Each structure stands twice: as structure tokens, then as C-alpha cells.
Amino acid sequence: MKILVCISHVPDTTSKINFTDGDTKFDTNGVQFVINPNDEFGLTRAMWFKEKQGAQVTVVNVGGPETEPTLRKALAIGADAAIRVNTEAKDGFQVAKELANVVKDGGFDLVIAGRESIDYNGAMVPGMLAALTNANFVTNCISLEIEGTTVTAIREIDGGKETVTTSLPLVIGGQKGLVEESDLRIPNMRGIMMARKKPLSIVEPTNAPAETNSIKFEKPEPKGAVTLVDADNLDELINLLHNEAKAI
Secondary structure, three states, rough: EEEEEEEEEEEOOOOOEEEOOOEEEEEOOOOEEEOOOHHHHHHHHHHHHHHHHHOOOEEEEOOOOHHHHHHHHHHHHHOOOOEOOOOOOHHHHHHHHHHHHHHHHOOOOEEEEOOOOOOOOOOHHHHHHHHHHEEEEEEEEEEEEEEOOEEEEEEEOOOOOEEEEEEEEEEEEEEOOOHHHHHOOOHHHHHHHHHHHOOEEOOOOOOOOOOHHHOOOOOOOOOOOOOOOOOOOEEEEHHHHHHHOOOO
């Protein structure tokens, strides 16, 4: 079984975010980038298939040279090879088109993507990728078992969980629950050394068009000061909730 794991290169949530050029560009200075958490759950599950079923695991990213350390980390975790599509990720459709080309050229049976990335939270790429490659699709996936070409998956739905049976080829949108957080792997020294010898291929883009563009970015308004109300002063609490918070 050939597995392709899509890896997004995203800012760590602890990083301070700023914008430049009149709030039209993201300022990367001082920002630490990591593997998108939803993708990391998927990569860890792919490692299970590699170790238990002999699967071959490749990771892929659409981005410039700055994303290669993130791909190298995925290789250090245990992926066999990496692919970088040499173009800036501009929107979900463009990324899905570039990934679809990689899937078709590589003949992958299973594509594991994160349900969404934590930078734009678009949640579009996995579904579009499945449509472009004519593959089955399961999103919000929290469990995945494969026997031959038969797949049993569990996904979160409103108010509960749903178990579905499908077949390869398959694209999933994975999330927390696909593996436990305690199962996530930290690259050790041996993995880091081996990652240096693993292939990282640079693929030129198909120049798929972006269908959207960002005009301007805005940071959320700063939170106001906290007002403390004495527990015995219920009238003041009601007044603040009604006239200031507009909650009642």
C-alpha cells in the first residue's frame, strides 16, 4: 500500500502574529513553523500502517524552500520520502490541484490529509483532492482500519460518531482521535540522521490558478479589561450584563 501524507507548514500557535505592507502580507520574522497538528495525527497513523502492514509512506507539501525543515521533520518521524511542490500555496483549490497531480503521478492508494490547517482553517483541500482524483472521501476521521482494499473508518458527526465502510483509493481528512496525543512521535537522533539520507524531491508546479486572493488581514480586537464584581452585589452584576455586555 502506498500512502501519501499531506503536510502543511503552519505557524506555531504560541507565535506572535504580525502583518506588513499595510496588513496585506504575513510577517514571518520570529515565527516558528511546525507540522499542522491535524496532519501530524495522520502521519502518526501512517507510521502504524508502515510498521504493521509494510506500507510505503511519502509526505508532500506545496510551498517554497522554507517548508523543507518541516518535511525533514516528517522524514525524521519515519516517512520514507518527501515531495515539495515548488510553488507558494495561494488558496485551497490551487493546492488541491497541485496535490492531485502528485497523487496521479505516484499512484497512491491512500491519501491522509488533515481535516483543516490551523492557519486558514479552510477545510477545503481534502474534499477537492478526492474529487479531482476520483477517490472516495471521509472527513472528520477519528479511526481508520484497512484490510486489503476494504476500509473501515469512524468519523465525527453532529451529536455522535458514524462508522462507514469504503474502499481504496481513499482520501481522508484526519483529526485528533485518529491517534491519541500520547502516540505522537518526537524525532530521535537516529531518525534525524536517517532523514538526511532520505529523498526529498522537488516537483515543479502545474501552475494551477488560484481562485481567491487575500486583500487584507486583521488581527482580533484586544480583549477588554476584566471587571470584578463582588459576589454579594448581584444588582451590579445584572446591570453590567445588561448594559455593557448586552448578554441579557
